[in-house]
Amino acid sequence: MSDSFAAHADMTTLQDRKYRQWFRGADVDGDGVITRQDVLLMAERYIAARAASQSPTAHRLTQELDAFWTHVIAPMDQDGDGKIDLRQMTEGFRRALTDPGLYPQQIQLVADCYFDLIDLDGNDKIDQEEFQQIFGLAGNISFGHCAEVFTALDLDGSGTLDRAEFHQGLAEFFYGNDPDAPANHLFGRIAD
Template structure:
């Protein structure tokens, strides 16, 4: 069972993924997120980077999110989304490594525009603002929280730790809770 924090994190992510703000997540939302991301980094629609991000988003939709659709309408509501992430990702096992890690790797490769193996603050902010509609201020706070060694950049390992903590950790002190910016206050 997910604790309150885990439910809040998934509700927050759901809101960020619901690009058209219609209260559901569907394949169009994933496609729009992928398109915004590759456009923000200036990649041509047919480029290798663009295809890779779109393929990872499509795989995430097909293999993780669509199977969450309990009523078969190809639209996932928050309740279905939360239950599905609990079933596919949050539980111990390989769910994170099978479904989320490949998308995180595609994000990492796309963000690392200078190819130096590090994600700078500017690169992270560009991703967070375009793919997840975070404000610059919220993206900056998230970056600071995720920079575990305080060196001003993020490594692939730091991003994987943050991703896994966001999706799996019930601990309110986990830095990964900040992956998608600050969580909204309880209603």
């Protein structure tokens, strides 16, 4: 086996594990498939965790997640039933999320909405408490795990995540292949 083939196989395996972890969180109703309703429920879950249902940010998040469904997730539906199973989603992410240079078009708008929703005090920084509230309460990730991930993503050690650090973490999660990257566990500890 060539080194490049082995590296690609390792990368694919790591990405599959990350995508599987994301799928678990996105399948809000737990029925084994992602539908448009799951994506909208995901927005509702995060908005409810912030008690921000009437805010412009909440409305923007719902719109951006609906667009994410339409432009990124729905095209993965190979049989046209409106349901994306784990295999379809994994294969679709593998096809769609190949170029980190496309992050601004594929992920950034939704990520900016999440950032603004998490940043409850509006200081353009996310502190550990804000991070834990959104990822712990709405994402069903343990507070201890949230603290570990937050500390690792806080690249400058400031005690807060700025927008660049937040985007860097999400880009690493969706596009990266470094098995030691702290962002691998952003949506929960991935299985080995």
